[in-house]
Amino acid sequence: MMSVNAINLEQALNWLKDVVTKCLRAHFGQAENVEISPLNLHNDNSWLAQFIAGREPGFEELALLMLVITPHLNPRFFNQIIAEYLPEGGDFPEFGGVKGSHHRGILPTGETAQFILGGDDIKKRLNVQHILSSEYWFSQQRILWLEPVTMGEPLMSGRLILDPEIIELLTLGTVAKPRFSMDFPAEYLETGMEWEDLVLHPNTLCHIREIENWITYNDTLLQDWGMHKKLKSGYRALFYGPSGTGKTLTATLLGKYTGKNVFRIDLSRVVSKYIGETEKNLSKLFDKAEHKNWILFFDEADALFGKRTDIRDAHDKYANQEVAYLLQRIESYNGLVILATNQRSNIDNAFARRFQTIIHFPMPRPEERYQIWNKAFPPQMLIADDIDWQHIAVRFELTGAGITNIMHYCAIEALADQSLYIDFKRLESAILREYIKEGKVV
Structure with a gap:
């Protein structure tokens, strides 16, 4: 499989080279009306072929995808092609591109994409800008997006960013689970235990089965039955009860039996005393999790979801803003979010109304x-x-x-x-x- 994918990636690079070369010939007055053949891959079972078949990108979308992954495969790709037209070197601002902190070759920017796919045609250049907008499926699905630029600089001068997981998928065929870090303060949960090993109160177990049913059948309800217009795609649950009553194990087993990865969020790493840092940390976390169908488990959630305080000073104001931001991200998340607390009374009633289900984990009888x-x-x-x-x-x-x-x-x-x-x-x-x-x- 690895060798087949390598052959396909090489064919895709050759295809991109034809696209870039056609653009450069036109720019330097060597234009020939050369038609670019569709990308024909060696084998339909490769990871690249499966990715393309699953999303069916058009010509511009496929070219953009290859533009961004190319530096990861051949660091000198763009430099070698440009050198054929500028053998003595020199500045080439029309092509765009930047150098990285460590990478010595050209990293494509939005301007690079506009130059290659639009040339001097304003209409085509605007179409590229549209494809790179935050409303397009590339960005919505966190596949490919434009890096923000310093205020006042041209929007399209930002680097083209491809999700690292997509790079892994297209090159190695697998996506490693994210490691615990400051950018991703979450721990992957797994267990060798089974549902039979978990002993819960019958009422608690009944509510857990409801969540399992939601995970299993929600896509059918939203997509096949057309209810996505009326219902939000995500699900929010609150587990409460004394420590040691099975809240974490239940979340882990839900993931195990429904094929979902479960990550426990370390709120102590998320919440910051510095204004704006908590929201920034939460944003990184949810951006990473979006469209992954992960189960996010917030343990000791009352650290952030406790009863709101009256605004007596700036700290109280920003603390409430952090909670509001987390609520907004949780409500817009399209997967399952579980918050856990030892005491139901620790959670503000206004927050509790946002949950589809609240499940009690009592002391075992x-x-x-x-x-x-x-x-x-x-x-x-x-x-x-x-x-x-x-x-x-x-x-x-x-x-x-x-x-x-x-x-x-x-x-x-x-x-x-x-x-x-x-x-x-x-x-x-x-x-x-x-x-x-x-x-x-x-």
Whole structure:
């Protein structure tokens, strides 16, 4: 597959060379009315061919796409072609283009695209500007866009930017999951657990199934049934309940069983004390996630969605602006957004009305705790006859996470003394340890 794609990319570069050469011949008075043949790829199964087939770009769109990816494939591509017409070098402002911080070749700009596709024809140049506008599908789908320029400079002098994920897709055939960074303060969530491993209150589980149904059937409702005119494409859910009751695991399992990547947003990296920085961080995050069908999970959301304060100073004013901006981005996001908090009362009622569903994750009841205890320990461990899980479940109020911590402690202790054995004394000691850690009175 890699070799087939390399052949196709080479054919596409040769096709682009014909397009650029025709333009330069016309500009330097060597015009011949040469027709540019359509791009015929070697194999329809390559990543480039699949991308083109899926979006069906026109001539100008395909040329723009190749203009932007070319420096990533052949850094000297434009310099070599121009050198044929300017062998002694010299300035060539009509062609546009800039140099990067590290790249020594020409990086195409909007002016480059206008020159190659429009020449001196104002109508064609304006058409290129339209294709590069924020309203066009290139920009709307975050595939290709024009870099903003300093105020007062020509709009089209900005660099043409191709989404790095599109570059990976067209060259390597895969897109790596984004790494946690200042530009993307989110952690990819995955689990080896299954739905059967998660024990929830029946009412909670029923609401979760509703979200799963939305993920599965929403596209049919919006597109096939034509309801996109009346309904927003995204879905917003609020999970609330004590820590350790399964909120994060539920979000992760929703992604696992519906084929969606789940990212947990670290709000401590998003929220900034500097005016405007929070909105900037949020903008980068949502721009990255747009059109990816990711599930965005905001843990401890009350850090940003807490009850709004009266405006007493400039800080309160900007804090409320940050929340308003996040609300706007969440409502316009076309995928699933889940916000989690320990206390429902921590979330302002005005914000709560924006959610399609609000789901309570209560402390497990004895019957749920009994199921969790029964599933908790590995089969390699020997459980003493004096342990009655039903009695343990009724006597000790613990979350699923608390029970997992207890199992972990007991299993390590059993491995350490090579007994692989757990009796009531060891279990009770581990439970007491967990109670003390949680600050509970025994």
